[in-house]
Amino acid sequence: MTDVEKRTIVKKEIGKIHHQLVINSHKTCGAGTSKWADDLLAMCIEMFFEKKTDYIWKVYQDGKLENFITFMMGFQLKSGSSRFYHKYRKASEKSRELFENKQLLQKQVHYNTAFSNEPSEMYLCMKAVIKDLNVYEKMVVNEIMVEKRNFNETSKKYNINYYTLKKDYKRLKSLIKSKCQHLR
Numbered sequence: 344m345t346d347v348e349k350r351t352i353v354k355k356e357i358g359k360i361h362h363q364l365v366i367n368s369h370k371t372c373g374a375g376t377s378k379w380a381d382d383l384l385a386m387c388i389e390m391f392f393e394k395k396t397d398y399i400w401k402v403y404q405d406g407k408l409e410n411f412i413t414f415m416m417g418f419q420l421k422s423g424s425s426r427f428y429h430k431y432r433k434a435s436e437k438s439r440e441l442f443e444n445k446q447l448l449q450k451q452v453h454y455n456t457a458f459s460n461e462p463s464e465m466y467l468c469m470k471a472v473i474k475d476l477n478v479y480e481k482m483v484v485n486e487i488m489v490e491k492r493n494f495n496e497t498s499k500k501y502n503i504n505y506y507t508l509k510k511d512y513k514r515l516k517s518l519i520k521s522k523c524q525h526l527r
Contacts, residue, residue: 346396353403357388360409364388367413371420379420379431386427387415468523480515487512 357364368384369376391399391412402411419427462470473484486497494512498505 349396349400349403350392353399353408354392356403356408357412363409364412367409368416371413371416375420378435379427382431383416383420383427384412386430387412387419390415390419390426465523465526468526469519472519472522476515480511483508483511484515484519488516 364384365380368380372378372380372383402408419425420432422428473481476484482501483497486492486500487494492500494505494509497503498508
């Protein structure tokens with residue numbers, strides 16, 4: 344049998360298993376199927392036929408035609424120095440897409456709000472400490488810590504000495520901090 348006849352037989356056999364080779368190329372490429380699968384299969388078949396006729400015939404005789412071409416696809420796809428890499432993948436990996444400089448719209452940004460309505464342990468501790476304070480101390484905490492009013496406003500509003508108010512605020516702040524220290 345001549346080399347031309349051997350190659351013709353192998354070509355017909357590849358034609359018979361071509362559908363399976365297409366499936367194998369899709370599985371080999373995975374997420375890159377749309378970009379590379381067809382080119383990868385074509386290149387691997389071309390590379391297979393570049394080999395010597397005796398080698399091609401031996402692969403055919405052993406019944407390993409599908410396995411060998413699939414192995415070639417996997418190797419060509421994964422290798423960073425293969426012919427397929429240099430011809431197809433390198434250009435897309437070494438460059439990046441250019442987008443216009445658009446600002447994200449607020450509705451496109453999503454935040455995880457699964458536990459946003461549950462109070463933290465620190466908040467619950469502070470609430471418990473504030474609950475045990477007397478009326479004056481609760482007023483100081485509410486006006487200055489919660490409502491964020493300054494000392495001048497609060498001093499004038501309740502007719503309290505400015506320095507006394509400031510001293511009481513510092514004392515209350517350190518009291519709350521010390522009682523909830525374990526939650527830091």
